[in-house]
Amino acid sequence: MTITVEPSVTTGPIAGSAKAYREIEAPGSGATLQVPFRRVHLSTGDHFDLYDTSGPYTDTDTVIDLTAGLSHRPGVVRDRGTQLQRARAGEITAEMAFIAAREDMSAELVRDEVARGRAVIPANHHHPESEPMIIGKAFAVKVNANIGNSAVTSSIAEEVDKMVWATRWGADTIMDLSTGKNIHETREWILRNSPVPVGTVPIYQALEKVKGDPTELTWEIYRDTVIEQCEQGVDYMTVHAGVLLRYVPLTAKRVTGIVSRGGSIMAAWCLAHHRESFLYTNFEELCDIFARYDVTFSLGDGLRPGSIADANDAAQFAELRTLGELTKIAKAHGAQVMIEGPGHIPMHKIVENVRLEEELCEEAPFYTLGPLATDIAPAYDHITSAIGAAIIAQAGTAMLCYVTPKEHLGLPDRKDVKDGVIAYKIAAHAADLAKGHPRAQERDDALSTARFEFRWNDQFALSLDPDTAREFHDETLPAEPAKTAHFCSMCGPKFCSMRITQDVREYAAEHGLETEADIEAVLAAGMAEKSREFAEHGNRVYLPITQ
Numbered sequence: 001m002t003i004t005v006e007p008s009v010t011t012g013p014i015a016g017s018a019k020a021y022r023e024i025e026a027p028g029s030g031a032t033l034q035v036p037f038r039r040v041h042l043s044t045g046d047h048f049d050l051y052d053t054s055g056p057y058t059d060t061d062t063v064i065d066l067t068a069g070l071s072h073r074p075g076v077v078r079d080r081g082t083q084l085q086r087a088r089a090g091e092i093t094a095e096m097a098f099i100a101a102r103e104d105m106s107a108e109l110v111r112d113e114v115a116r117g118r119a120v121i122p123a124n125h126h127h128p129e130s131e132p133m134i135i136g137k138a139f140a141v142k143v144n145a146n147i148g149n150s151a152v153t154s155s156i157a158e159e160v161d162k163m164v165w166a167t168r169w170g171a172d173t174i175m176d177l178s179t180g181k182n183i184h185e186t187r188e189w190i191l192r193n194s195p196v197p198v199g200t201v202p203i204y205q206a207l208e209k210v211k212g213d214p215t216e217l218t219w220e221i222y223r224d225t226v227i228e229q230c231e232q233g234v235d236y237m238t239v240h241a242g243v244l245l246r247y248v249p250l251t252a253k254r255v256t257g258i259v260s261r262g263g264s265i266m267a268a269w270c271l272a273h274h275r276e277s278f279l280y281t282n283f284e285e286l287c288d289i290f291a292r293y294d295v296t297f298s299l300g301d302g303l304r305p306g307s308i309a310d311a312n313d314a315a316q317f318a319e320l321r322t323l324g325e326l327t328k329i330a331k332a333h334g335a336q337v338m339i340e341g342p343g344h345i346p347m348h349k350i351v352e353n354v355r356l357e358e359e360l361c362e363e364a365p366f367y368t369l370g371p372l373a374t375d376i377a378p379a380y381d382h383i384t385s386a387i388g389a390a391i392i393a394q395a396g397t398a399m400l401c402y403v404t405p406k407e408h409l410g411l412p413d414r415k416d417v418k419d420g421v422i423a424y425k426i427a428a429h430a431a432d433l434a435k436g437h438p439r440a441q442e443r444d445d446a447l448s449t450a451r452f453e454f455r456w457n458d459q460f461a462l463s464l465d466p467d468t469a470r471e472f473h474d475e476t477l478p479a480e481p482a483k484t485a486h487f488c489s490m491c492g493p494k495f496c497s498m499r500i501t502q503d504v505r506e507y508a509a510e511h512g513l514e515t516e517a518d519i520e521a522v523l524a525a526g527m528a529e530k531s532r533e534f535a536e537h538g539n540r541v542y543l544p545i546t547q
Helices: 083-088 094-103 107-115 156-168 183-193 202-209 219-232 245-251 261-273 283-293 314-332 347-360 381-394 414-435 440-452 456-462 466-474 497-510 516-536
Strands: 017-025 032-041 047-051 142-147 173-176 198-200 236-239 296-299 337-341 366-369 399-401
Touching (some): 032 456, 047 440, 083 094, 094 107, 142 156, 156 173, 156 414, 173 183, 183 198, 183 202, 183 219, 198 202, 202 219, 202 236, 202 261, 219 283, 245 261, 245 314, 283 314, 314 347, 337 347, 347 381, 366 381, 381 399, 399 414, 414 440, 456 466
Parallel strands (some): 173 198, 198 236, 236 296, 337 366, 366 399
C-alpha cells in the first residue's frame, strides 16, 4: 500500500478498562479463536466484561503497523459456500462460534437465525482482518458509522483515523462512502486495518470511472467494480436495484425529491436511457458474484424520504416491495441479505416501516439511517435521528446507521464521528433494554450501583464515554478525593438524595427497622414522644421565640 502521509491513529486502552479475550475452539479446524471484550476492573475487586469493537488498537500487547495491516484471524474458510448456505446445511461455522461467545448466546441460535435469513454475518472471505459479528433482531442492536472522503475534502490518513476512532467508541461496522480521489487506495487502507466489517456503495466508484456522468454507466463497468471490491474484501455492499423506471415519477411532487446519492444516479440513468435499471435486470448475475465471496447484500432504499413531508409515501413503499422480491432471489442464490430503510419519519409513522419490511422481505434484517424524527435541527441531527433510531430499533430494526451533527451540513470530522457513534450506541442500548435483550440491563445495574455507592471511577469506566464523563465531573471537583466523595457539584454535600437515602438506610439498620411492623412501631413511639412534649409545653401551638 502506498500513501503520501501515513495515518496516525489512537491506540491504548479506554479509560478504566483493559482488553481481554475468551479463547474458544473453532468447529472443524480446531483453531483457537480469541473473542475480544473490554474488561472493566471495578474498585470492589470484581470486573465487568463489555462487548468490544475496537480491535487490537486498545490492546497494549499488540504492536500496530498500519502499513502491514492487522493480523489474520484463524479459521477463515474459502470456497465452502456462504454463511447462509452452510447454516442451511446445519453447520456451525467458526464465525458462528465466535459470534455466540461474543453475544453470550448459543451457537445453535446463531446458526438457526442465519439459516432463516433473519440474521446476516457480513464476512467476506477476503477480509480475514475482521472480527465476526452478526446483524439480526434476535441479537444486540448494531451501529454503523459512515466515513469516506469527498471531492472537496479529507485524505486517506484522515479516513483511516476516523475508522479506528469510530470502532474505539463502539461502531460495529464501517461504510466507506468515498466519492473523491483515490477511492480504491482509501478502501484498501481501511480494509487492511479494520477489525469490523466494511461496507461500500459500488455505484460511487463506478461513477468515478465514467467521470461523474450517470448516463455513461454500464452493467459491465458496474460489475467489474463490484468484483474489484469483492477481491479487496468488502463485506457488504449497498445495491440500489429497487429503483425502477416506473417509480421515478412517484417522486415528482415530493418536497425533497430523491435524496439518496445512489438512488438519484440510477434514476438519472433510467430516465436517460428510458430503460429498466441494469442493477435490476442483471440482479441474478450479481447474486452469483456476491455468493462467490460471501458478500452480503444491503439492498438500498434509493427512494427513501428525505423530509418528514415525504415519509411513508408511494415511492418509498413501491421500492420496498421490489426489495422484497429481490430478497427472495438473493436467498435462492445463497446470498445473505439485509434491507436498508429510511430516512426522515415522524415518530407515529416509524413502526409501520418495520412491520411492512418484515412482511415483504421475509424478516431480513432491517438497517436504517436514523430515522430523523424532525427536520428542524441542523447541527443536532445526531439527536433528532437518535430519537427515531431508538423507536425503530425497539420495533425490530437490527442495525442503525449513525447520523452525525454535520448531517446536511458537511463532511464529519473526528469529533462528529464520536458524537454520532455515542448517540447511536445510546439508542441501540435503549432498544436492547426495551426488548429485554439478555445482559443489556446488567450494565445499567452495575453503573447504577456504582453511582449509588459513590464509586465515581467505576461509574466513568462503565459508561459509553468514560473520558467525557470524567471531564464533566472534574470541571468542578477536580481533586482526587472527590472521586470518593458522597456528592457532586449538582447538589453538594447537604442535598444529595443518594447520600440522604444512605443515611436513612444506616439509621434503619442501626435501629433494627427491617419490616413494615418495625417501622410502624417506631413511628407510633415517635408520635407518642412528640405528643408528650406538646403536653409538657402547655398544649400551645405557638411558643415564644427564645434567644
